[in-house]
Amino acid sequence: MERTFLAIKPDGVQRGLVGNIIARFESKGFKLVALKMVKVSQELAEKHYGEHKERPFFPGLVQFITSDPLIAMVWEGKGVIAAARKIIGATNPLNADNGTIRGEFGIDVGRNIIHGSDAQDTADREISLWFTSEEIISWQPSVTSWVYE
Ligand code: DAT
Ligand code: MG
Numbered sequence: 001m002e003r004t005f006l007a008i009k010p011d012g013v014q015r016g017l018v019g020n021i022i023a024r025f026e027s028k029g030f031k032l033v034a035l036k037m038v039k040v041s042q043e044l045a046e047k048h049y050g051e052h053k054e055r056p057f058f059p060g061l062v063q064f065i066t067s068d069p070l071i072a073m074v075w076e077g078k079g080v081i082a083a084a085r086k087i088i089g090a091t092n093p094l095n096a097d098n099g100t101i102r103g104e105f106g107i108d109v110g111r112n113i114i115h116g117s118d119a120q121d122t123a124d125r126e127i128s129l130w131f132t133s134e135e136i137i138s139w140q141p142s143v144t145s146w147v148y149e
Contacts, residue, residue, distance in 0.1 A: 003033065003074055003136075004081045005126035006088075007115040010068035012105075013037075018071055021101055021114060024087055025075055029147035034074035034136045040066045047129055060110060072130045078148065081123050084116045 008021055026032065040048075045062045052058050075084065089100025093112050096103035106112045117123035127136070141147075 001076050002078065002080050002120075002123075003076045003127060004084050004117045004123045005115075005130060006073045006075055006084060006117075007130075008071040008073075009065060009111075009113055009115060010070050011064075011111045012113040013069055013071060015105070015113075017101075017105060017113065022073075024101065025084065028077075028083070028087065030075045030077040030080050030083075031139075031141055032073060033076045033138070034072075034131050036072050036131075036135070037069050038072050038130075039069050042066055044129070048126065057110065064110060074127055074131060074136055081117055081120060085118060088114050088116045 006025070008018055012018065012021060022032070038044075042062065045065045046053065049058065049061055049065070052061065077083075087101060089096030089102035091102075091112060092109045093102040093106030096106070098104070101114050102112050117126050
């Protein structure tokens with residue numbers, strides 16, 4: 001089954017949005033298979049955002065993501081990578097649709113609340129960067145047959 005890496009960034013944690021955000025993925029029917037609070041190191045932040053290292057906003061992005069704890073998670077389900085990106089909304093919160101996490105809760109692109117992997121290869125890379133295989137739990141929700149036909 002498909003998996004994606006999601007992280008509620010330090011702004012989402014500070015603003016008390018952890019429960020609201022997790023509830024959206026839970027109630028959609030996706031399965032939480034790993035979760036931890038992390039005070040991110042410089043090294044992990046630079047690896048995670050490696051694709052952006054030449055961009056002017058990179059130092060600020062790394063500073064922000066390492067400034068305070070975040071919530072790192074792995075979610076599983078059919079089509080979860082693309083579906084999570086839709087639930088999250090556009091990168092710039094002012095362009096994000098109403099009803100999305102960024103659309104409801106954010107204003108500035110550098111305070112956009114949550115990260116989600118954007119493709120299968122990124123998801124694989126990010127999951128193995130943030131979690132060991134022992135930290136990812138295989139379990140079967142008893143409601144599975146009420147979520148999938
Ligand atoms: P996303 O998080 O939607 O995948 P991205 O991968 O293009 O977006 O960028 C990663 C993060 O970098 C993004 O969540 C916020 C920050 N960022 C992107 N573009 C930015 C910009 N123009 N100015 C400031 N921060 C930016
Ligand atoms: Mg991205």
